Amino acid sequence: DFLHALDEVKPAFGTDDSELEDVLPFGIIEYSEGIRHILKDGMLYVKTVKEQPNLRVMSVLLHGPRSSGKTALAAKIAQLSDFPFIKLITPAALVGYRDELAKKDYLHKIFTDAYKSPLSLLIIDNIERLIDWVPVGARFSGSILNTLVTLFATPPPKGHRLLVLATTSQRSVLEQLDVTSAFDHTIPVPAISDASELKAVLEQVQAFDGNHEGVVEDIHQTTGSSEVNVGIKTILTTLETAKLSEHPEEWFVEQVSGLIARGP
Amino acid sequence: DFLHALDEVKPAFGTDDSELEDVLPFGIIEYSEGIRHILKDGMLYVKTVKEQPNLRVMSVLLHGPRSSGKTALAAKIAQLSDFPFIKLITPAALVGYRDELAKKDYLHKIFTDAYKSPLSLLIIDNIERLIDWVPVGARFSGSILNTLVTLFATPPPKGHRLLVLATTSQRSVLEQLDVTSAFDHTIPVPAISDASELKAVLEQVQAFDGNHEGVVEDIHQTTGSSEVNVGIKTILTTLETAKLSEHPEEWFVEQVSGLIARGP
Amino acid sequence: DFLHALDEVKPAFGTDDSELEDVLPFGIIEYSEGIRHILKDGMLYVKTVKEQPNLRVMSVLLHGPRSSGKTALAAKIAQLSDFPFIKLITPAALVGYRDELAKKDYLHKIFTDAYKSPLSLLIIDNIERLIDWVPVGARFSGSILNTLVTLFATPPPKGHRLLVLATTSQRSVLEQLDVTSAFDHTIPVPAISDASELKAVLEQVQAFDGNHEGVVEDIHQTTGSSEVNVGIKTILTTLETAKLSEHPEEWFVEQVSGLIARGP
Amino acid sequence: DFLHALDEVKPAFGTDDSELEDVLPFGIIEYSEGIRHILKDGMLYVKTVKEQPNLRVMSVLLHGPRSSGKTALAAKIAQLSDFPFIKLITPAALVGYRDELAKKDYLHKIFTDAYKSPLSLLIIDNIERLIDWVPVGARFSGSILNTLVTLFATPPPKGHRLLVLATTSQRSVLEQLDVTSAFDHTIPVPAISDASELKAVLEQVQAFDGNHEGVVEDIHQTTGSSEVNVGIKTILTTLETAKLSEHPEEWFVEQVSGLIARGP
Amino acid sequence: DFLHALDEVKPAFGTDDSELEDVLPFGIIEYSEGIRHILKDGMLYVKTVKEQPNLRVMSVLLHGPRSSGKTALAAKIAQLSDFPFIKLITPAALVGYRDELAKKDYLHKIFTDAYKSPLSLLIIDNIERLIDWVPVGARFSGSILNTLVTLFATPPPKGHRLLVLATTSQRSVLEQLDVTSAFDHTIPVPAISDASELKAVLEQVQAFDGNHEGVVEDIHQTTGSSEVNVGIKTILTTLETAKLSEHPEEWFVEQVSGLIARGP
Amino acid sequence: DFLHALDEVKPAFGTDDSELEDVLPFGIIEYSEGIRHILKDGMLYVKTVKEQPNLRVMSVLLHGPRSSGKTALAAKIAQLSDFPFIKLITPAALVGYRDELAKKDYLHKIFTDAYKSPLSLLIIDNIERLIDWVPVGARFSGSILNTLVTLFATPPPKGHRLLVLATTSQRSVLEQLDVTSAFDHTIPVPAISDASELKAVLEQVQAFDGNHEGVVEDIHQTTGSSEVNVGIKTILTTLETAKLSEHPEEWFVEQVSGLIARGP
Ligand SMILES: Nc1ncnc2c1ncn2[C@@H]1O[C@H](COP(=O)(O)OP(=O)(O)OP(=O)(O)O)[C@@H](O)[C@H]1O
Ligand SMILES: Nc1ncnc2c1ncn2[C@@H]1O[C@H](COP(=O)(O)OP(=O)(O)OP(=O)(O)O)[C@@H](O)[C@H]1O
Ligand SMILES: Nc1ncnc2c1ncn2[C@@H]1O[C@H](COP(=O)(O)OP(=O)(O)OP(=O)(O)O)[C@@H](O)[C@H]1O
Ligand SMILES: Nc1ncnc2c1ncn2[C@@H]1O[C@H](COP(=O)(O)OP(=O)(O)OP(=O)(O)O)[C@@H](O)[C@H]1O
Ligand SMILES: Nc1ncnc2c1ncn2[C@@H]1O[C@H](COP(=O)(O)OP(=O)(O)OP(=O)(O)O)[C@@H](O)[C@H]1O
Ligand SMILES: Nc1ncnc2c1ncn2[C@@H]1O[C@H](COP(=O)(O)OP(=O)(O)OP(=O)(O)O)[C@@H](O)[C@H]1O
Ligand SMILES: [Mg+2]
Ligand SMILES: [Mg+2]
Ligand SMILES: [Mg+2]
Ligand SMILES: [Mg+2]
Ligand SMILES: [Mg+2]
Ligand SMILES: [Mg+2]
Structure with a gap:
């Protein structure tokens, strides 16, 4: 490597x-x-x-x-x-x-x-x-x-x-x-471009006890597109807050979908 | 609560x-x-x-x-x-x-x-x-x-x-x-949006000896709409002045209707 | 009062x-x-x-x-x-x-x-x-x-x-x-709006030995309108200068008519 | 007077x-x-x-x-x-x-x-x-x-x-x-407006040994109009220079006609 | 004179x-x-x-x-x-x-x-x-x-x-x-306006061993016009440099023609 | 020379x-x-x-x-x-x-x-x-x-x-x-204008062990034109970096073609 x-x-x-x-x-x-x-x-x-x-x-x-x-x-x-x-x-x-x-x-x-x-x-x-x-x-x-x-x-x-x-x-x-x-x-230096790159990030930081697939799929469903265009920094810090919320996965999906919808 | x-x-x-x-x-x-x-x-x-x-x-x-x-x-x-x-x-x-x-x-x-x-x-x-x-x-x-x-x-x-x-x-x-x-x-942080929120405010501050219903209704009549769009601070301070005027309810209705009409 | x-x-x-x-x-x-x-x-x-x-x-x-x-x-x-x-x-x-x-x-x-x-x-x-x-x-x-x-x-x-x-x-x-x-x-705070308000002013300051009616009428005639739209300060100071001119009433009528014509 | x-x-x-x-x-x-x-x-x-x-x-x-x-x-x-x-x-x-x-x-x-x-x-x-x-x-x-x-x-x-x-x-x-x-x-405060006012000036300062009429007439001829629209100061100082030139009247007529032509 | x-x-x-x-x-x-x-x-x-x-x-x-x-x-x-x-x-x-x-x-x-x-x-x-x-x-x-x-x-x-x-x-x-x-x-104060004025300059400074006529003619030929519109200072300093070049007349003709072509 | x-x-x-x-x-x-x-x-x-x-x-x-x-x-x-x-x-x-x-x-x-x-x-x-x-x-x-x-x-x-x-x-x-x-x-002071001038540069600095012809030809192929319009400084410094890359000729061709494509 x-x-x-x-x-x-x-x-x-x-x-x-x-x-x-x-x-x-x-x-x-x-x-x-x-x-x-x-x-x-x-x-x-x-x-x-x-x-x-x-x-x-x-x-x-x-x-x-x-x-x-x-x-x-x-x-x-x-x-x-x-x-x-x-x-x-x-x-x-x-x-x-x-x-x-x-x-x-x-x-x-x-x-x-x-x-x-x-x-x-x-x-x-x-x-x-x-x-x-x-x-x-x-x-x-x-x-x-x-x-x-x-x-x-x-x-x-x-x-x-x-x-x-x-x-x-x-x-x-x-x-x-x-x-x-x-x-x-x-x-x-591009932002995270699509669902597969986002999944790679979640995998590597071992988020959501392994349920990356599900989370990325939920985001895809919510936004209706596999495009992401959100920076790595935003993803990682949103993850940190999500961990403290009552329903981390839902909260993360909601937030990231919002970011994707709003666009860069 | x-x-x-x-x-x-x-x-x-x-x-x-x-x-x-x-x-x-x-x-x-x-x-x-x-x-x-x-x-x-x-x-x-x-x-x-x-x-x-x-x-x-x-x-x-x-x-x-x-x-x-x-x-x-x-x-x-x-x-x-x-x-x-x-x-x-x-x-x-x-x-x-x-x-x-x-x-x-x-x-x-x-x-x-x-x-x-x-x-x-x-x-x-x-x-x-x-x-x-x-x-x-x-x-x-x-x-x-x-x-x-x-x-x-x-x-x-x-x-x-x-x-x-x-x-x-x-x-x-x-x-x-x-x-x-x-x-x-x-x-x-939105303004008070409509008549029912305005009524809630008046209730909680116990204005007009309990006649919130009537006051809010009068405002509705004057403006011809249930929209309010006036900030909580303006409502509360107008209330204070109204209390000292000769006809508090009328004065309040007139002022607030004026504010609603003028728009935000 | x-x-x-x-x-x-x-x-x-x-x-x-x-x-x-x-x-x-x-x-x-x-x-x-x-x-x-x-x-x-x-x-x-x-x-x-x-x-x-x-x-x-x-x-x-x-x-x-x-x-x-x-x-x-x-x-x-x-x-x-x-x-x-x-x-x-x-x-x-x-x-x-x-x-x-x-x-x-x-x-x-x-x-x-x-x-x-x-x-x-x-x-x-x-x-x-x-x-x-x-x-x-x-x-x-x-x-x-x-x-x-x-x-x-x-x-x-x-x-x-x-x-x-x-x-x-x-x-x-x-x-x-x-x-x-x-x-x-x-x-x-509006200006003096019309002939009747102007007359009220002239009456109260007792201008032109009581001939307010006539002066206001002359102004009306000159301008062809009962609108005035001249500020109280201008009227009162013009009056002061008029008093010293050879023909106070004529001079006042001429000046005020000019002011009305020029507009605010 | x-x-x-x-x-x-x-x-x-x-x-x-x-x-x-x-x-x-x-x-x-x-x-x-x-x-x-x-x-x-x-x-x-x-x-x-x-x-x-x-x-x-x-x-x-x-x-x-x-x-x-x-x-x-x-x-x-x-x-x-x-x-x-x-x-x-x-x-x-x-x-x-x-x-x-x-x-x-x-x-x-x-x-x-x-x-x-x-x-x-x-x-x-x-x-x-x-x-x-x-x-x-x-x-x-x-x-x-x-x-x-x-x-x-x-x-x-x-x-x-x-x-x-x-x-x-x-x-x-x-x-x-x-x-x-x-x-x-x-x-x-207007400028000298026309030929007759200009003549009045030349008369009073006794320019050109009394030949104002002729000079003003020449200017009129040159510009083809009786309008002047030149300031009194310009007329008087041009006169001063003219007096020293070889042919004062011609020079004055030429200069003033030029000023009139150019306009204010 | x-x-x-x-x-x-x-x-x-x-x-x-x-x-x-x-x-x-x-x-x-x-x-x-x-x-x-x-x-x-x-x-x-x-x-x-x-x-x-x-x-x-x-x-x-x-x-x-x-x-x-x-x-x-x-x-x-x-x-x-x-x-x-x-x-x-x-x-x-x-x-x-x-x-x-x-x-x-x-x-x-x-x-x-x-x-x-x-x-x-x-x-x-x-x-x-x-x-x-x-x-x-x-x-x-x-x-x-x-x-x-x-x-x-x-x-x-x-x-x-x-x-x-x-x-x-x-x-x-x-x-x-x-x-x-x-x-x-x-x-x-105008520039040198045309070929004849340019010739007068070259004559008086005795440039090109008397061949002013030829030089001015060459410039005329090159530019196809008798207009010059180049300032006297530019002409005189270009002449100074020309004197040191290998072929003074050609160089002068070329430079001045260029200046005329480019315009003022 | x-x-x-x-x-x-x-x-x-x-x-x-x-x-x-x-x-x-x-x-x-x-x-x-x-x-x-x-x-x-x-x-x-x-x-x-x-x-x-x-x-x-x-x-x-x-x-x-x-x-x-x-x-x-x-x-x-x-x-x-x-x-x-x-x-x-x-x-x-x-x-x-x-x-x-x-x-x-x-x-x-x-x-x-x-x-x-x-x-x-x-x-x-x-x-x-x-x-x-x-x-x-x-x-x-x-x-x-x-x-x-x-x-x-x-x-x-x-x-x-x-x-x-x-x-x-x-x-x-x-x-x-x-x-x-x-x-x-x-x-x-123009940039290197075309392929032949570029070749002259590469020859004189003895780049690519004599294979200038080939490199210039490759660039021509890539850009589809013999125009270059890249400054001598850019060419010479790109050459320096190219020497350290794994495939100097390819890298040079790629970079210079990119520069030509982007234009001046
Ligand atoms: N592949 C990666 N590339 C860059 N940053 C990464 C990567 N993987 C993880 N990170 C982390 O992501 C964050 C990137 O934030 P960084 O401040 O560099 O972004 P930025 O583009 O400079 O943001 P800004 O536009 O606000 O300046 C860092 O915390 C870094 O540790
Ligand atoms: N639910 C509420 N939210 C906010 N303020 C409230 C609420 N209920 C009552 N208040 C009172 O309303 C007033 C709100 O005024 P505040 O100065 O916060 O408004 P603001 O939006 O900051 O105004 P400004 O635009 O002038 O800065 C305060 O006096 C506060 O005590
Ligand atoms: N009803 C009245 N209202 C105001 N002024 C009056 C009235 N009656 C008489 N006056 C006199 O008219 C004058 C008003 O002048 P004032 O300077 O207040 O005008 P203003 O609107 O402030 O003028 P500005 O636009 O120049 O500031 C004062 O001299 C005041 O004494
Ligand atoms: N009737 C007149 N009115 C004004 N000035 C006169 C009159 N008769 C002669 N003069 C002379 O004409 C000249 C007027 O010049 P003055 O400087 O006042 O003009 P100005 O309008 O102030 O000029 P500027 O626009 O340059 O300020 C003075 O020298 C004055 O003595
Ligand atoms: N008839 C002439 N008029 C003016 N200058 C002349 C004449 N004959 C020769 N010269 C010379 O030409 C040159 C004119 O240059 P000068 O600096 O006066 O030009 P300029 O119009 O002031 O230039 P710039 O626009 O750069 O200020 C001087 O060197 C002067 O000696
Ligand atoms: N024929 C040439 N002309 C100019 N420079 C050359 C030539 N041959 C080689 N060089 C080299 O090319 C480089 C030219 O760079 P230079 O800084 O002069 O460019 P420049 O046009 O001033 O750039 P910039 O626009 O950044 O100021 C120098 O390193 C110089 O040694
Ligand atoms: Mg940064
Ligand atoms: Mg505030
Ligand atoms: Mg004031
Ligand atoms: Mg002055
Ligand atoms: Mg100069
Ligand atoms: Mg440089």
Whole structure:
């Protein structure tokens, strides 16, 4: 199995191990072939940055609907990369800074720190929130946007290499902002697409004492379709609440059917 | 009775008891089955946050028309939650701060305080006013919006848990601002919908020396419809003024009919 | 007579008596039944705030065309209220402050002062100018708007009560700004509507040595209609200038006819 | 003659005599009946402010096309008013101040100074430039606009009286900004309308050694119309340059015909 | 010859002689009758400001397409004016100042300096760049615009006189900004219009060892028209580069034909 | 060969040699005739600035699609220019400055430094990013734009000469911003246009052990067209990653075909 093989690569982080663990509360469940491909692609870019002399910087965008697992997959690639410097840049980290200037300084600091390591990997999580994107009035921090785009396209000093993994659930917004063309590569991260993938998830987490078949069938009946299009994160957290309700299976079926009906 | 059963759960607040009492001047009147369901749902989310290890934060949005009782219901759930840290964040609390920075600092402070308790519940009341929303020009404080949305989606440190209850009477505005999708759950809080619910209210507060039937009938006659669509808060405060007028019943009928005619 | 009856209620102001007198240079002339109703409604809200335990704050909006007497009527209600703390907030008071912050501080100060009295009445005069509304570009001070709307909807501390009377000649603007729904009640203040109301005014101020009939008739002839739609303030000040012109009656007829023709 | 009669009223200025002289380099030429009416109206408003007890403030707007003589006429009324305090507020005076705050302070200072005199007259010259109006983007200083509009509508302290004369060549802009309705009266100041008025001007300044008839006739021939619609200021300054050209009459005819053709 | 006659007027500058020389690297070539008229008009305005007592300030706008020679002609008029104080205000001079305030202070300083001389001439070069005009979003510095417009329309103190020459290649922009109507006069400065004017230029600078005829003919052939519409500055600088290319005549023909084809 | 001939011109940089090398990781590959022409044109402008006395400043814009080699070509021209002062201004250099003021100061400093050398060459790389252009809302730093445009059109002091090479992949944006007309010359830099040019590149870098023919043929087959329209930079970096993949040729064909299909 691919993932297990990868797992044998021993990660050697500096300081950020628990940070990555924190965004992987449920680990990575291999519910589809696609998951394997994403990790494989990720590892190829890791290797290129590590080994090719003429490329000192590479940037990759993971994009997909809300809750589809973008942050978790970026974190997994980082864990597997074996890079000595890994850092996660999140909206929550920026929110504590009082103004754009302080935020920009913080971002500079992280990149400068990264430049000190021979091999660095930065996860820029949820770009649209980092730049404070709001659709009403198409508002955003142009200054943070420009800082980010310039920084992740600038090669580190000689002898240093940098891989940037960014995530977004608003690809079309980034497209409009002319940001996507600044990435060297993009990786789509889809939601759980259909009943069979959903069953795979329930199986692997051993939900409902084995009655996955029945639950997935009930959802299918309720929605009248085998399409799902709900993110893995939503499924897993709904499961947690369902466990505490009086009738877990009914409650889960009702909730997930509602989510499917409402659409993404 | 559900509410009475819940009442037996003994609340143990730190400091904010009177704060909650203050937004419940008339208590919670059980004028419909829906009220019970709202409280039951609320208590399920309370339980999930308390007990499930993989979920350190959960956010719930109570939305409905003006005066429908959103703040009061959030406060009731908080009272029933038995959480050691409970805090109400209101527009009135923010208005004293001189600029956006000070307001953001205040919000940070509250969340930081909440993080110190193992179990915290924050009520973010009237989001649209907290962000200074004005429909003309679609103005709002993007900076406070981003602070709020980032904060209520960020898990507290390990070993701590947070439930966020937010209220709004402008759901469609939040929709446009792409805020609703950041909530884990939403609870609709409707206005008093029809004559029979209105009658239930009047009965329970023992208005008009028992002549609820007659008053509700008069309103029905005046408006020519059994629809009401007026918020519980408006009904209860109109009642207070009516009591002082020369002809309480007539005055109440006239006012409420006017409100029904004008629509929500 | 209603007004005379009310006059017997002895007013007991703290400091602001002359302030109220200042906006009543011509007193209140009872030129129509409507004037009496406005004052009666006002006094009912005064009474409710004074006596009902569950309502600590109430806000009322007086709206009508320019010069229709809104400020004077609010001042009269305040005089009649017998409240120990009364204060008039006007654009002229705010204009001296250098920026929005200073203006907000001033507003806070007034509300804080009001909270010290068991019973307070605040007149927020000419809201659209207080928020520096300009129709070109739909400009206004969102920050002062939010301060005002939040402050007049917030109950004072326990044991204290507050009645807010606000005036505006731009109701539709306030509607767009979503301010009107924040008021508990609204009172329309129309202009002098027709020839008979105009005659009542001229009679009471004893203009033109008793020849009101003739003057009003002349105006009717000139405009070809018995409609007037001119505010009481405009009529009374035009009268003052007319007295100094060579032919007072002709000049008055000409001016007022012009005003009627131009429309509101 | 009306103007000569008025001239006998002896003016008694404090300090600003030369200021007024400065905007009257060519004096006031009585080239039409309209000029007399403007001055007469002006003097009636002067008298009302001086004598009627219930009116402490009055504001008048002089409006008309560029160069039509608005500033000069306001200055003349001021000269004739016999008020002890007279002050001219011009864009040139404001331009030296570094920001809006300093400009507002300057305006406050002038009004405060005026309030010290029992009778004051302020000329607010060229309102649209005072508020830095630019048609592209409909830009203007809302803060100076609000300061001006509030100040000229606010009565001075008891025992003091104020007459405000404002000028503008952009009446429709002020209309949009909802400023005109704040004036108690408006006085239109038209340009020189036709050949006969133009001839009256040339006669009175004794241009072209008495050959006015011929010059005006030539202009009529060139433009093919007896309409003029050029401001008195433009006519008088063009005359000055013409005097220095090789063929004064031809040059004048050519220039003025061009101005007439281009339109206002 | 007119220009030579003018040249005999001995200029007496204070300090700015080389400044003017700097914008006249190729002098003024008399390639058309229009050039003479521009200088003659300019000198008439110089004379009026110098001699007419009632006009203390005059402003003139030179406008025309890019590279048409506006700055050079304004500089030439200044050289010929014999005024003791002459100053060139350029975008390059303003660019060194850090913000709008500093720029406004610089402009004030220059006008204040000018007011110290009995006769001053200021060239305001490239107004649209001085106000930082950018067509996208119609951006510009309203504050510098207002400073400039107010300053060049304000008369200097008594006994002092000021002539302002401004240049622009964006007349329609200034029209929209309502700036042109603030000028007393305007002078159009066209580009080289046709083959014969182009030939006159080449003749006078003795280009291509006398083969002007052939070169102009070749251009005519290439473009198929005798129209040129290219500014004198572009022609002269293209000539300089052409001289260094391998085949000067061919290169010049090719370049200029390209410029003509692309249009202004 | 042209390039080799040029190579013999010995470059004599002050300090910036490695800076230029840094943007030429793969050198300049002569994959088409066009490349030679670009360098030849560049060298002609270098010569004009060096030798013509009346031209102290010249500005040239290199424009073309992303990754087409604009920066590398500008750097090559700079290397070949033999100018004592050469400096590269990049978005990455500006990003470290905290605000617009600091950025403007930095730009001033560079130009001031350049003015100290008798011959200077400045590369203004990626103008649209230097001015923080974002298409959403057409945002950009007007202040940096104006600084740049003014600086590169201003001649250095006497005895000094300056050549400015600017690059952009957003020519139409610069057109809208009215910047292109400020350049003396423009040089288009196209992407690799077709299969034969692509083959030339692969040949020269000796990719795929000589199997260029086959690889290019496979791409042709996959896309069904001989058009390429992919920038040289993208091709060269894709090649680097391809080398590390399991099946380099297949991977390269797949990637490049994808890029061609997606279009520029
Ligand atoms: N195959 C998988 N891929 C990704 N996440 C997985 C997978 N299997 C399980 N998970 C779990 O699902 C959750 C994915 O959440 P994650 O925060 O990464 O989603 P997201 O797409 O970043 O959401 P958001 O749009 O809110 O940023 C994590 O808790 C992770 O442990
Ligand atoms: N079943 C009920 N649900 C909610 N409120 C109730 C109920 N019964 C009585 N009340 C009383 O009704 C009032 C509801 O007012 P509340 O401020 O909660 O409304 P709201 O929807 O938050 O209004 P707003 O839109 O102005 O924020 C409170 O005084 C509360 O005590
Ligand atoms: N019945 C009346 N109602 C109101 N005002 C009256 C009445 N009778 C006489 N007045 C006088 O008319 C004037 C009304 O002016 P007031 O300033 O109140 O009008 P307003 O509607 O507030 O005007 P604005 O739109 O300019 O604010 C006062 O001078 C008041 O003394
Ligand atoms: N009858 C008149 N009315 C006004 N001004 C006159 C008259 N006769 C002569 N003048 C002279 O004409 C000039 C009028 O210029 P003024 O500055 O008042 O015009 P304006 O309308 O204010 O121009 P702008 O629109 O530029 O402000 C003054 O010099 C004044 O002395
Ligand atoms: N008849 C002429 N008129 C103007 N300039 C001339 C003439 N003959 C030669 N020149 C030279 O042509 C050049 C004109 O350039 P100038 O900078 O004045 O043009 P411009 O219209 O101001 O350009 P821009 O639109 O860039 O401001 C100068 O170098 C000047 O010496
Ligand atoms: N003929 C060539 N022209 C340009 N660059 C070449 C050529 N041959 C090889 N290269 C290499 O191709 C790369 C071109 O990248 P460069 O950064 O100059 O592109 P760019 O157009 O500036 O890209 P961007 O649009 O991202 O600014 C450089 O690494 C350069 O060494
Ligand atoms: Mg995520
Ligand atoms: Mg509420
Ligand atoms: Mg009023
Ligand atoms: Mg004027
Ligand atoms: Mg110029
Ligand atoms: Mg580049």
